[in-house]
Amino acid sequence: xxxxxxxxxxxxxxxxxxxxxxxxxxxxxxxxxxxxxxxxxxxxxxxxxxxxxxxxxxxxx
Amino acid sequence: xxxxxxxxxxxxxxxxxxxxxxxxxxxxxxxxxxxxxxxxxxxxxxxxxxxxxxxxxxxxxxxxxxxxxxxxxxxxxxxxxxxxxxxxxxxxxxxxxxxxxxxxxxxxxxxxxxxxxxxxxxxxxxxxxxxxxxxxxxxxxxxxxxxxxxxxxxxxxxxxxxxxxxxxxxxxxxxxxxxxxxxxxxxxxxxxxxxxxxxxxxxxxxxxxxxxxxxxxxxxxxxxxxxxxxxxxxxxxxxxxxxxxxxxxxxxxxxxxxxxxxxxxxxxxxxxxxxxxxxxxxxxxxxxxxxxxxxxxxxxxxxxxxxxxxxxxxxxxxxxxxxxxxxxxxxxxxxxxxxxxxxxxxxxx
Numbered sequence: 001x002x003x004x005x006x007x008x009x010x011x012x013x014x015x016x017x018x019x020x021x022x023x024x025x026x027x028x029x030x031x032x033x034x035x036x037x038x039x040x041x042x043x044x045x046x047x048x049x050x051x052x053x054x055x056x057x058x059x060x061x
Numbered sequence: 062x063x064x065x066x067x068x069x070x071x072x073x074x075x076x077x078x079x080x081x082x083x084x085x086x087x088x089x090x091x092x093x094x095x096x097x098x099x100x101x102x103x104x105x106x107x108x109x110x111x112x113x114x115x116x117x118x119x120x121x122x123x124x125x126x127x128x129x130x131x132x133x134x135x136x137x138x139x140x141x142x143x144x145x146x147x148x149x150x151x152x153x154x155x156x157x158x159x160x161x162x163x164x165x166x167x168x169x170x171x172x173x174x175x176x177x178x179x180x181x182x183x184x185x186x187x188x189x190x191x192x193x194x195x196x197x198x199x200x201x202x203x204x205x206x207x208x209x210x211x212x213x214x215x216x217x218x219x220x221x222x223x224x225x226x227x228x229x230x231x232x233x234x235x236x237x238x239x240x241x242x243x244x245x246x247x248x249x250x251x252x253x254x255x256x257x258x259x260x261x262x263x264x265x266x267x268x269x270x271x272x273x274x275x276x277x278x279x280x281x282x283x284x285x286x287x288x289x290x291x292x293x294x295x296x297x298x299x300x301x302x303x304x305x306x307x308x309x310x311x312x313x314x315x316x317x318x319x320x321x322x323x324x325x326x327x328x329x330x331x332x333x334x335x336x337x338x339x340x341x342x343x344x345x346x347x348x349x350x351x352x353x354x355x356x357x358x359x360x361x362x363x364x365x366x367x368x369x370x371x372x373x374x375x376x377x378x379x380x381x382x383x384x385x386x387x388x389x390x391x392x393x394x395x396x397x398x399x400x401x402x403x404x405x406x407x408x409x410x
Binding site for chain 1: 279289341
């Protein structure tokens, strides 16, 4: 799966498992909050990403 | 006025020597035209004369590379040509690149214009389109007549140094060179006109053709996440400090594979961000913002997934040429497959 701060790009490429990143220079980071909070947030995103890998894809057809 | 002297290059098949069995024919030349050269002469009429034809077996050309090229060049030069026309080679995989190579040689070594005609999928097209002018051709000799005409007419224009129209007008493949020109309407008007045509179902032509992306079928879900081996890959340009492999910050075509074995997280002392298309200070400050090794280790200990792969793959995805991006992706994927990785988390800015 892909974590990208610009989700339009993987969408355009036909990638189905996408999570939007937090910011272009820090897809899994946030320099505006405390270190501890940044790490917690990163863990949440990564856990979501791992769970997404288990997801079957629904065929719209 | 002396007629333009043209030399025609063809392979053993069109040179009526034989088929595959004669693909190892060494180069030879004949006076005047041979095979499709007769059609070429008819098209050229009084404007030019096919003074000679050089024939070479497709296998001979590629199996003897430098020697064959020298031999062909000598034969070409022997006719003191003003212009070289090769093929057309349609979709022939060895003949096409041979025509390309011959034209490139004639241009460089003899200083004369040289053109060939190829089908859009002929491997010779990508190899030579930037070096020589290549006209459109069908996939087989079925379209010989029109393809030869297109080739011959453009060759004469190029010889006469006439200004050329765009690729679609003149029937050649774009060089990738942009030529500015004035239009009678401003871009805003052209854009709206194009949209109106599109909505009304009228034909319209885009001014900028976007690249074609091939859509890949997504992989099946990971069956057992708690046993899965997950690899981290990024195009955010996270590299070992000092960028030892000199991965380019933009327009690159290489990637790095680096060990993170036993690392609990990436540190700014050991890694940095070299991506030229974003503010890379944040990635250098904390490389885990791109490659979340720290978070993965926490979740690995919690047994949410099986194991974090010992290597990360990285490149800087800034203005990378599509074909290079594809090659890098394919190479990384092949490596991952050979290590039985269950899934990948790819991060981008």
